[in-house]
Amino acid sequence: MPLKYHEKLDKDNTLRLRSMQRELPAFCQTFFRGIEPRTQSRTRIAYAYDLKVFFRFLLEEVPYFRKYSAVTEILLGDLEQIEVLDLENYMEYLKYRTRKKILDGKEIQEDVLNQPKSIKRKISSLKSFYNYLYRDQLVRKNPAALLSLPKLREQDIVRLDGNEVADFLDEVENGTKLTMQQQKFHEKTALRDSAMMNLMLGTGIRVSECVGLNIQDVDFNNDGIRIHRKGGKEVTVYFSDEVEQILLAYMEERRHKAASSGSEDALFLSLQNKRMNVRTVEKMVKKYASLVTPLKHITPHKLRSTYGTNLYRETGDIYLVADVLGHSDVNTTKKHYAALEDERRRSARNKVHLRED
Known part of the structure; x- marks a missing residue:
């Protein structure tokens, strides 16, 4: 096996x-x-x-x-x-x-x-x-x-804003801003690239977890994917109906591809029909992101931060965000999303009324 x-x-x-x-x-x-x-x-x-x-x-x-x-x-x-x-x-x-x-x-x-x-x-x-x-x-x-460790300056989390997410996914799907040479390759990879970017932005999985997916790891009955977290823990992460649609379309294309030896089970394949690797996906993200957000250095990890930000804004549950992202310590999550927590605290300042109007 x-x-x-x-x-x-x-x-x-x-x-x-x-x-x-x-x-x-x-x-x-x-x-x-x-x-x-x-x-x-x-x-x-x-x-x-x-x-x-x-x-x-x-x-x-x-x-x-x-x-x-x-x-x-x-x-x-x-x-x-x-x-x-x-x-x-x-x-x-x-x-x-x-x-x-x-x-x-x-x-x-x-x-x-x-x-x-x-x-x-x-x-x-x-x-x-x-x-x-x-x-x-x-x-x-x-x-x-x-020996004292050097102190690091706290850096703002770089992420895609709402309109940038839409522009990014549109570019991945259509490739309108790509060069003529890039568009030739894009015709062959558009559906695969769209499926990967939608999945990463829609679940917050790590790039290594994404390229490690096998076909049998996708469960459309429950809209979930089985991934291996750091330390070897196996968990199921769930995706939205929106992500489901693009994944179904890609899975149909994937069924007609003959994978190279050793990559038969791989969900995402390269043009050489081998399992995708982390470096290739990093280049993919950089290629598309630089066309829609040239002033932001967007990496696969920034897509993960984008998902975490959106999930926290929608739920306000830092423990849920930590669980979904696979953080072993919720303090790691709190550190990353401290600015959002402060934003939520400020928004609550007028929620409690001392006197009835």
Whole structure:
């Protein structure tokens, strides 16, 4: 039996992680084995990348570690030599650095400028790494615990307004603003693209959840789709009558397509008749959105925010929004929609009358 999309993705990530661990000190394997039961494979890959950057910093910038020629030579006991000051220097190093890259068979240096959000993630990864080693008594001190995470400026949520949603879906359906070359492809993909964009805007599912859908995951009797959330949880998300119509039309087209080997069950297919991937959908959203909202940077996640905003405005139920979006902590939802909550509080200021008119 072929693997489901999320199972194949997890397998590929696991193999990739094994390869990345070969470029890290041997003791890091203990860390990755320890966090495996409570983390996703893509999270562990992010940790592996962040740790590689950290150990590369040690070799380049900390005198004690210059005796080593490769990251893999670093020993667990060497971590005892690292002080808080070294980690503060690491934060500064992350703002701007250079890295080696192979291009056309030649080694070149590439400039890397990290944004505050990226720096915070790398420091969080380092803290998790140290916390694990210290808790399991593999190191005697935890300098990372004394390191403060950089503060991020609160950013407004970018989303599509009501009229922009209509314009966006019209462009996806008709492609009137596309170039002549783009319109040739659009003739072949219009129904598929419309089905995907309507589904994402009408349910708030993640792009990975969308491309992972199989034909049998769609239930028209109950107007729902079965998706796999982060952490492997399987849930049913429901779609509207409006979304149902476009999905039914696409399903008829899909029945006449012969999928490539390994993609037979995939709901959404590429022009090569293979399962769509996340990157392709990201490009699709950017292509259509840039034509109707050129001043907004719209991504698949922004479509998800648009749905969450609309659902909260219609229901006023932050717990329902958190549940439908698959947030494990309602505080995450509240943080994202704090401005809307304030708007609702202001609108209620005259609802209670102290005296009868």
